[in-house]
Amino acid sequence: MHIFLQIGPLEEYLNSCREDDRTIALVPTMGGLHEGHLKLVEKAKACSDLVVVSIFVNPTQFAENEDFKAYPKTLSEDKKFLEAVKVDAMFTPSDNQIYPDGSSQDYDVGEMGKILCGISRPIHFNGVAQVVARLFDIVKPDYAVFGEKDYQQLLIIKSLVERQGIKTTIVSIPTVRELDGLAMSTRNNYLSSEDRTYAPLFYQQLDATKSAIQSGVDISTAIEQAIDALSAIFDVEYIEVLNANNLTQITTSSSEIIIISAVRLGETRLIDNIVFRRSYV
Ligand code: PAF
Helix, strand or coil, X not given: CEEECCHHHHXXXXXXXXXXXXXXXXXXXXXXXXXXXXXXXXXXXXXXXXXXXXXXXXXXXXXXXXXXXXXXXXXXXHHHHHHHCCCCEEECCCHHHHCHHHCCCCCCCCHHHCXXXXXXXXXXXXXXXXXXXXXXXXXXXXXXXXXXXXXXXXXXXXXXXXXXXXXXXXXXXXXCECCCXXXXXXXXXXXXXXXXXXXXXXXXXXXXXXXXXXXXXXXXXXXXXXXXXXXXXXXXXXXXXXXXXXXXXXXXXXXXXXXXXXXXXXXXXXXXEEEEEXXXX
């Protein structure tokens, strides 16, 4: 596996691969790699000839009061992990490589950046857009792979690519779950062993809400029931049932529905969602 800390050598390597007509897929990560990242890499391999994984804990997507400093930094384990799954190149830039002289461009992440997670994390999606646009500019990937657990992030990145005319195809993979249903996340490492036993109840409740809606319970009642049940264990930040294509309110023509939620369990913030089709609303 090639390891790059600097943009120049990475660009040289990628240019020579392009001259050989090899297609490139990028998997942007913040490290703390787990089974979910493995699935991202597998998807990237299926799309393209060569896979680059970036590891960069992006400071601009964390607010002052968030977990930037505590975010798991496991670079030597991550390197072994990526070698074992035969990734072609790992890119671990410094802050200065990504934001020379501290500069970072602002992006209009639109209305979609202001709802759901954007309410409690108002600068978050702008920071994600900054780093993703910068990584795309450096790697110029044919494909980039993201997880559907961060569903709002995924739609914002798709819209960024469209609006900026970036020639990268955005590919996504379904949320990878532990056997008990908990969505895999680097932040699950923050859960105490007691909280870890409660955490799967989050997804179980989303699934129960989906079943309720599918069996004809109206959406506002289903949400109220979900808030009541979740509140026994979690601090509920939001739970909404929306049009999965654009995160707007459901209309009679919406057939793809998302139940999307963020909760807190102790100090740990968990997000999750379920997307499903529905023939009537
Ligand atoms: O989803 C993540 O891990 C991050 O938000 C991303 C896309 C790597 C940008 O820092």
